[in-house]
Amino acid sequence: MTETYAHLSNNAVYSATIIFTLAMLAHVAEWAMAHQLVAVPTRTEPRALVAAGDRGVDPTQGRVGAPPVHGVDDVDDLERSDRYGRIGFGLTCLGLVVLAAGVLTRGLAAHRVPWGNMYEFAITGCLAVSVAYVILVRGYAIRWLGLLVTGFLVMVLGLAVLVLYRPVSPLVPALHSYWLMIHVSSAAVAGGAYTVGALASVLYLVRRRMEVKAAGHPELPRTGFLWRTPTAEAIDRIAYRVHAFAFPLWTFAVMCGAIWAQYAWGRFWGWDPKEVWAFITWVAYAAYLHARATAGWQGRAAAYVALLGYATFLFNFVGINLFGSGLHSYAGM
Amino acid sequence: MGRVPDEASGAAPRAATPPALRPREFLRWGWRQLTSMRTALILLFLLAIASIPGSLIPQKRVDPSAVFLFKQRHPDLSPLFDRIGMFDVYSSVWFSAIYLLLFISLLGCIIPRSWLYLKASRARPPKAPRNLSRLSAYDAWESDASVAEEVERARALLRSERRRVEVYDVSHGEAAGIVVSAEKGYLREAGNLVFHIAVLVVLIGFAFTGLFGFKGSAAVIAGQGFSNTLTQYDDFTPGARFNTDSLSPFQFTVQRFNVAYKRSGEGAGIPLHFDAHLAVTPQPGTAPYDYDLRVNHPLQLGGVSVFLVGHGYAPDITVRDAKGVIVADGPVIFLPQDGSFTSFGVVKAPDAQPSQLGLEGYFFPTAALGPGAAPYSAFPGPLNPVLSLVAYHGDLGLDTGVPQSLYTLDKAKLTPYRSGSGRPMPLLLRKGQTVDLPDGAGTVTFNGLRTWVKLQINDQPGKVIPLVGVVAAILGLLCSLFIRPRRTWVRVRDEDGRTVVEVAALDRVSGGDPGRHVEQVAAALRPTDQEKRQ
């Protein structure tokens, strides 16, 4: 039975990797088709970009009217771009289901939760990222993140399949704990959200730069997919919401980890390298939330702090697992 | 709250340089700087950066033997590192300084904000701005109902949404009319304060636990007992306020220790489970009870917890001296060196005649020969147990008065027995074997194999304080991040015999959608077209 499940799991993970690759290609096509498309006129423009006067403010909406249009959308391009976007999202949903099957069968094969080594961390983490993304597309319409998210998934899953793969093996007794299960699953979901938040922050920085540049040169055409995403301000808000969701969850995950450590090793907190970096990530994201409320640190600076936080999170997963010693070294390859 | 906090915490807007240097003003200026949002942010960064070295350089409290190795490998760096506390980062002066500053900054931030909050929380919802239509979330219509009716409807609606409501009658000026003011979301600031206070509580809780508790460990051979007195501990770290006379007088016997390893396939050698059977006597004179001590399943004795944190082998060794007198006898704890339980240990026989004897070497639970005929252990289970010991004679150095570790041999005045080629000669023993020492100096017998468990024994009084703190912090955080304070105004006035109703809303933090809220309020209050026609 174990063999069958393990086999199923491997096939599902391969298939999911291929499906996400197709989804990524669809999103590439979405961007390519949008090459000639102009900025979306109905979305909010940041105040800084609004020249007073000709663009009226609609008082019931608090929104700013259309920016000047440099050309007319080719309806075919628009339709095609959108169709590829939808195909990409559909494939992402399919990939999610297949990957979920892969993670589940991996767990069934091993008779335990599927996060005993780096390979399992990677596939479970990708599942968390794709779940977070799909939920957020439903809630906040963030399909414009599709290319970045699928690109990330393909990269990590590819790495998992090609480099990190390990056959099924049991866990050491210290890892048989409900607290650990809660700890890792909440950390995985928080990590998925941090990933989406970091990708949104990257897009925010790119979009913001475009807007600042374009503000100085109103004559330049505003075409291409990036001009069809929400404004920098709106992306920033969404990035904040995603981080605001992730941070309490991360706090909870760290707490469960501490409780588990108490049961397993007789201390809540021992400054083991993995614990140190979980703490650093926590402090970095607390700094991000602070930065957003500190004069002079909003916007770009805060986004960089968020990315810094994400870097510390990644380092904990990759750096410490590879080079680290300490009690958590089960997580090694 | 939004940008309010910066003012609330008293961040001096552009005062980057101290104004006049009169002491009082200077102090006030310094305090304002310390408790500003920007300083808090910088201190958070510093805290994160200061934590990094402790994850890269071995730490005394985490892994003392790694510190020892590091010092051997880097003799030039180590004195400097020692001086600046690099081997004990989290208790170093500079680390403590950062978090103490953060502590003070936090206090300086929380106290005035709590005060403001207490005042604000009793305040009534504010009067409406003069011109509601300037707000971005705004709607207005005319109604056939009377002003009083509309006011009552608005009030009932906003009340039913659990908003705090106040009705103001503004009887003159261009903004005349009756205004229903409503406010919601006071819990945001409360949550934020609870979060920050809870962070303090967690830290104080850990400090309290550390001060009044203790942490110790002991290795106990299966079949032997442990009673809770200082001498039975291998190491014992009391908190500054722990009274060692107050150790509770429990004792227990480790009756058996079981471990099973995965035999083959991927992950071979991983322990599948291990547990120790204890007979526990909580108080002298009480009847013992059985306890199955496992990882993740500690034993609780009053406030004290006993954890199973490790295990190893204790070969049962008998040493006889030249006259055939038994000079060392019984199981000896060998310390595991790797995942396959290649273990290192020593035997000391100070009473041996004509000179003291010492043995040092390795135990291999499943011995195999590696390249160059060096033995190693291929599996952690005892499938082929072999001892490989080098014997020494001379002076063990036990009389110098310096306490010696049980696990090392002071070889300053010891000479190894050598083989024909002149190299120290390892004695290889299988279970049940006896070998002779050279020159008729005696014999060594490997009688059998026992196991030992490493127990961690802690007293953590008040450990619920940090737990309660973390839970409160998370709840506060959720309130702080997800509650959006919002003010809603409904102004009703009579304009030439017609009743005009205006609705507007203002969010105090960004990210919400007050426009939608106004739409909903309007939809609930506005007469539908059908009603109008009737």
Ligand code: HEM
């Ligand atoms: C131990 C150090 C600290 C930690 C871990 C911490 C953490 C946090 C976190 C996670 C938030 C986000 C919650 C929210 O946005 O509502 C926050 C908000 C806030 N913190 Fe801190 N904080 C610390 C110290 C301080 C200090 C010293 C101050 C005083 C200057 C301060 C003032 C604030 C304020 C005013 C907010 C609200 C920001 C907003 O409106 O979004 N914090 N803090």
